[in-house]
Amino acid sequence: KIIKILSQVSGMTGFCFKSGIDDICVTKDMLVEDVHFKKDWTTPQEIGRKSIEVNVSDIAAMGNVKPEYAFIGLGLPPKTSEIFIKNLYKGFKKACDKYEMAIAGGNTVKADKITISITIVGIGKEKVIKRNGAGIGDLIGVTDTFGNAGAGLALLYKYGTKHKYNKYEHFLISKQNNPKARLKEAQKISKHLTSLTDVSDGLYISVDLPRKRFRQRR
Numbered sequence: 091k092i093i094k095i096l097s098q099v100s101g102m103t104g105f106c107f108k109s110g111i112d113d114i115c116v117t118k119d120m121l122v123e124d125v126h127f128k129k130d131w132t133t134p135q136e137i138g139r140k141s142i143e144v145n146v147s148d149i150a151a152m153g154n155v156k157p158e159y160a161f162i163g164l165g166l167p168p169k170t171s172e173i174f175i176k177n178l179y180k181g182f183k184k185a186c187d188k189y190e191m192a193i194a195g196g197n198t199v200k201a202d203k204i205t206i207s208i209t210i211v212g213i214g215k216e217k218v219i220k221r222n223g224a225g226i227g228d229l230i231g232v233t234d235t236f237g238n239a240g241a242g243l244a245l246l247y248k249y250g251t252k253h254k255y256n257k258y259e260h261f262l263i264s265k266q267n268n269p270k271a272r273l274k275e276a277q278k279i280s281k282h283l284t285s286l287t288d289v290s291d292g293l294y295i296s297v298d299l300p301r302k303r304f305r306q307r308r
Contacts, residue, residue: 104148106218113214115155117148123204131246132267134174137206138181139268144290145208146189146271151288152212153219153280157273159194160186161209165201189273216280224285233272236293242266 104117121127121141132140142160149157162182166175186193191210242262245255255263269290276286 104152106152106214113155113218115149115152115212115214115218117145117210117212119145119148119208121206127267128246129204131251133181134177135181135184136267137204138178138183139185140181141206141208142182142185142189142191142210143269143271145210146185146191146273147269147288147290149210149212150271150273150276151219151221151286152214152276153217153283153286154215154277155212155218156215156277157189157191157210157212159192159211161194161211162196163205163207163209164196164198165203165205165207166198167202167204168200170204189271215277219280219283219286221285221287223283228284230297232289233275236289238262238265239269240266240292 104115106113106115108114119141121137121144123129127137127140129137141162145160146157149155160182182193194211238261242259242264243266245253245259245263246266249255272288280286
């Protein structure tokens with residue numbers, strides 16, 4: 091209900107505005123312990139990398155946009171160890187270095203569970219692709235298969251981390267713990283697209299949201 095109410099104000103996780111000849115694009119996403127990750131299932135560095143990757147994925151969903159700056163907000167329980175925090179930051183740094191992106195600032199507060207709030211600022215190199223640009227007859231395409239991360243999550247819920255997984259099951263779990271943003275793909279094909287979104291919410295929602303926005307546009 092909360093998401094439905096707030097989506098009436100803004101259903102987007104990102105926004106772009108014009109500044110001179112460039113488009114400035116801003117995205118925001120959050121990860122919360124025991125909702126988006128469990129410390130028993132993954133490492134601090136993986137949590138840090140994942141936090142950046144899911145935000146870069148929102149930047150990639152705007153087309154040919156270069157992520158430039160990350161602002162990291164942390165909510166940490168008082169008993170969080172120093173080594174955990176250091177390794178978490180290593181994960182942030184490694185992912186940011188991958189995209190040649192600077193950690194420009196952030197904030198830290200006390201929280202009951204680990205909460206990570208990331209804001210990324212990027213610069214659009216061409217016309218930004220919006221979700222409501224799709225039209226009747228457009229071809230729908232994806233850059234990867236659906237369900238891998240969800241299958242990995244299901245395995246972790248059922249068996250935990252001490253189960254002896256086979257090679258394919260390890261692959262599925264890696265899709266859950268180590269997602270990769272499709273930034274290069276989006277940058278390469280953006281000029282051919284009418285609409286673009288990331289698919290972290292699944293196939294139905296990802297296709298249905300542009301459809302609804304197309305109907306609103308008509």
